[in-house]
Each structure stands twice: as C-alpha cells, then as structure tokens.
Amino acid sequence: MPRTKGDxxxxxxxxxxxxxxxxxxxxxxxxxxxxxAAELGATTGLLTHYFPTxxxxxxxxxxxxxxxxxxxxxxxxxxxxxxxxxxxxDILPLTPEAADTNRIWVSSWDTALSEPALSGAYARxxxxxxxxxxxxxxxxxxxxxxxxxxxxxxxxxxxxxxxGLVVQALFDxxxxxxxxxxxxxxxHLAALAASHRPRPPLGR
Amino acid sequence: MPRTKGDxxxxxxxxxxxxxxxxxxxxxxxxxxxxxAAELGATTGLLTHYFPTxxxxxxxxxxxxxxxxxxxxxxxxxxxxxxxxxxxxDILPLTPEAADTNRIWVSSWDTALSEPALSGAYARxxxxxxxxxxxxxxxxxxxxxxxxxxxxxxxxxxxxxxxGLVVQALFDxxxxxxxxxxxxxxxHLAALAASHRPRPPLGR
Numbered sequence: 001m002p003r004t005k006g007d008x009x010x011x012x013x014x015x016x017x018x019x020x021x022x023x024x025x026x027x028x029x030x031x032x033x034x035x036x037a038a039e040l041g042a043t044t045g046l047l048t049h050y051f052p053t054x055x056x057x058x059x060x061x062x063x064x065x066x067x068x069x070x071x072x073x074x075x076x077x078x079x080x081x082x083x084x085x086x087x088x089x090d091i092l093p094l095t096p097e098a099a100d101t102n103r104i105w106v107s108s109w110d111t112a113l114s115e116p117a118l119s120g121a122y123a124r125x126x127x128x129x130x131x132x133x134x135x136x137x138x139x140x141x142x143x144x145x146x147x148x149x150x151x152x153x154x155x156x157x158x159x160x161x162x163x164g165l166v167v168q169a170l171f172d173x174x175x176x177x178x179x180x181x182x183x184x185x186x187x188h189l190a191a192l193a194a195s196h197r198p199r200p201p202l203g204r
Numbered sequence: 205m206p207r208t209k210g211d212x213x214x215x216x217x218x219x220x221x222x223x224x225x226x227x228x229x230x231x232x233x234x235x236x237x238x239x240x241a242a243e244l245g246a247t248t249g250l251l252t253h254y255f256p257t258x259x260x261x262x263x264x265x266x267x268x269x270x271x272x273x274x275x276x277x278x279x280x281x282x283x284x285x286x287x288x289x290x291x292x293x294d295i296l297p298l299t300p301e302a303a304d305t306n307r308i309w310v311s312s313w314d315t316a317l318s319e320p321a322l323s324g325a326y327a328r329x330x331x332x333x334x335x336x337x338x339x340x341x342x343x344x345x346x347x348x349x350x351x352x353x354x355x356x357x358x359x360x361x362x363x364x365x366x367x368g369l370v371v372q373a374l375f376d377x378x379x380x381x382x383x384x385x386x387x388x389x390x391x392h393l394a395a396l397a398a399s400h401r402p403r404p405p406l407g408r
Binding site: 025026027028029030103106107108109110111112113114119122123126127149153156157159160161162163164165166167168170171172175176183184187188190191192194195 | 229230231232233234307310311312313314315316317318323326327330331353357358360361363364365366367368369370371372374375376379380387388391392394395396398399
C-alpha cells in the first residue's frame with residue numbers, strides 16, 4: 001500500500017517533536033543527528049533523509065523555534081498597561097512549555113552570535129519585539145497609566161528585564177518559580193508607573 | 205638547552221589567548237582543538253598535549269572565563285547608590301574587552317544549561333552576585349538614596365535588567381552603544397529611587 005500524505009505529515013510531526021525534545025534537554029550544543037535519531041527510535045540513516053547535513057538540522061531547529069514562538073497562545077486581558085504586562089508575561093517561562101521554548105532560545109544565542117547573518121536576523125527580531133512593546137508603552141502613557149518618558153527606552157528596559165529574568169529562571173528555577181517572575185515583573189511595572197511622575201507643585 | 209619555566213608560562217599564556225580569541229569570535233559552539241590550533245599557528249597534535257579531549261578544552265575555557273571575570277578591574281567611585289551603579293556598570297559590555305567577556309558568558313549558557321553540575325554552579329554564581337548587589341541595595345536604602353522595598357527583589361530586578369541588556373547589546377551593538385547602556389541603567393536606577401516613595405501628605 002502506498003504511503004499517504006497523512007503518513008508523511010505524521011512522520012514530520014514525530015521528527016519535529018524529537019528535534020524539540022533534544023533541544024529542550026541538551027540545547028543546540030547537543031543537537032546531533034544521532035541524538036534526534038535516538039529520541040525518535042530511528043536510525044541515523046533515516047534521519048539523513050530529512051537532514052542531509054548538520055547544518056540542515058540546525059536550520060530546521062531554528063525554523064521550528066521561530067514557528068512555535070509565533071504560534072504560541074497569547075494573553076489578552078486588557079488595554080494600556082495591562083496589554084504591556086500581557087506581552088511581557090507572554091515571554092516569561094511561566095509554564096513547562098514556555099520554559100522549554102525559553103531554554104531553546106537561550107541555547108540558540110551561542111549559534112546565533114557566531115554567524116553574522118543569523119545574528120542580524122536575531123537583532124531584527126528583538127527590534128521588532130521592542131517596537132511592539134513601545135506601542136503598548138505609548139498606549140499606557142496615553143491612558144495615563146504610565147508617566148511620560150521616552151517610550152522606546154521604557155520598552156528597551158522592559159525587554160532587557162524580562163530577558164534577564166528568563167536567564168535567571170532557567171539556571172535557578174527554585175529561586176525563580178513562576179509566582180516570583182510575576183511579582184518581580186509587577187514591581188518593575190510599578191516602578192515605571194511611579195517614576196518620572198511630575199512632582200506636586202507644593203514640593204518645589 | 206632545556207626549556208625554562210618562563211618558556212612554559214609564555215606558552216600557556218599564548219594558549220590561553222588563543223582559546224579566548226576563538227571563544228570571542230565563534231563561541232563555545234566553535235571551540236574545537238582544530239580552531240585553537242589554527243589561532244595559535246600550531247598543530248592539533250601539539251594542542252592535544254594541553255587538552256587530551258574536547259572536554260578538557262571546554263573545562264579550561266570555562267576556568268579561563270571565570271578567572272578573567274574575577275580578575276577584571278572594578279569601578280569604585282562611591283558608596284551607597286553609586287556603589288550599586290558601579291557593580292552594575294562592571295557587568296555591562298562598555299569596553300571591547302568587556303564585550304568579549306560577555307559574549308563568551310552568553311555563549312557558555314548553552315553548555316551550562318545542558319549539564320546539571322555546571323548549571324548548578326552557574327546558579328550559585330548568580331546567587332552570589334545577587335547577594336553582593338543586595339548588600340549594596342541595603343546600603344543605598346540606609347543612606348536614604350533608595351526607598352524601602354525588599355532588597356533581594358530590587359537586586360534580582362537589577363541583575364535581570366543588566367543581563368538582558370548584555371544580550372541586547374551583543375546582538376545589536378549599533379542600537380545599544382555603551383552610552384545607551386549607561387542611560388538605560390541610570391533610568392532603571394532613577395525609577396527604583398522614585399518608586400515606593402511615600403506620597404506627600406498633601407496628596408492624600
């Protein structure tokens with residue numbers, strides 16, 4: 001019986017799941033055809049049908065990471081400052097799935113920094129993310145929930161804070177359980193909301 | 205003529221410089237005996253005298269990174285909030301040397317996250333760094349430069365912010381030149397100083 005399109009797609013899903021699992025446990029440093037084959041319970045020979053080279057495997061893994069990040073569910077609890085908070089919570093490793101995705105992103109930085117084309121693509125990706133955060137900062141300023149101040153700077157600071165928190169949480173999940181991420185993020189936002197506030201007239 | 209202790213130490217310095225240079229340009233992913241040999245203008249065979257295995261090379265590289273980080277010059281411009289600012293500036297990639305060191309740290313996260321023992325060592329290192337920052341936060345609170353608030357949280361937020369800023373600066377040095385790191389850090393500290401401030405009595 002000929003293999004159907006459904007068989008083919010099921011097999012691709014299995015391969016994707018195996019690549020993801022290897023990255024989540026061993027990082028890009030441990031991403032090899034042999035490791036993916038073992039995870040899949042297949043031979044390395046079969047894997048070379050999908051990935052003729054190590055490079056092809058790495059590119060597939062990077063695409064998979066991008067796709068799963070784009071496709072992930074997003075919070076949408078409100079407008080203004082709540083929308084900024086949602087976007088930042090969407091980055092944090094608050095669930096096991098988000099922890100895996102973050103671990104793979106952090107792991108990919110080594111590869112990305114060593115290749116100028118990839119490094120440029122990452123820079124653009126983070127710049128786009130800052131731009132989206134900047135729009136939410138502006139909306140929160142317009143609604144009066146955030147004080148004035150350069151929106152792009154506030155967005156860059158928020159992005160830096162969240163990325164660094166991801167790194168801390170990956171290394172020390174016991175010290176940084178999800179509840180603490182949310183507390184620290186809310187403290188960061190509260191400090192933003194309180195800063196740059198015009199002094200009361202009597203204070204001068 | 206027998207080789208002297210001086211020869212041996214000069215050669216070790218050359219090897220260290222070559223390992224450092226390979227890590228700064230290619231990351232841990234590109235750290236191989238072959239790459240270090242090429243950088244040193246030596247044969248891979250000679251390198252195996254120093255590093256019998258890839259693992260020995262990686263361990264040497266991690267030790268070198270730790271040692272250069274510990275030995276780096278530190279700012280000491282003041283007490284209280286200035287001392288906290290100094291400690292945070294000491295982390296940022298404000299010089300080409302600091303950019304190399306940071307790039308190697310970020311690159312090492314992939315390896316560190318994939319090995320439980322190393323991951324634990326990194327978690328302890330970052331916890332110690334947070335503890336030192338916490339002491340400076342407490343001093344700045346005692347001097348009245350920072351308002352009250354949980355010192356460990358303020359330190360964790362500052363550490364996360366600086367680590368994330370390092371990542372952004374490595375990917376996008378054009379958008380994050382050293383001057384901008386300092387501006388963003390000062391905005392972060394200003395927001396800290398302004399937050400939690402008791403409201404003026406007339407405001408109630």
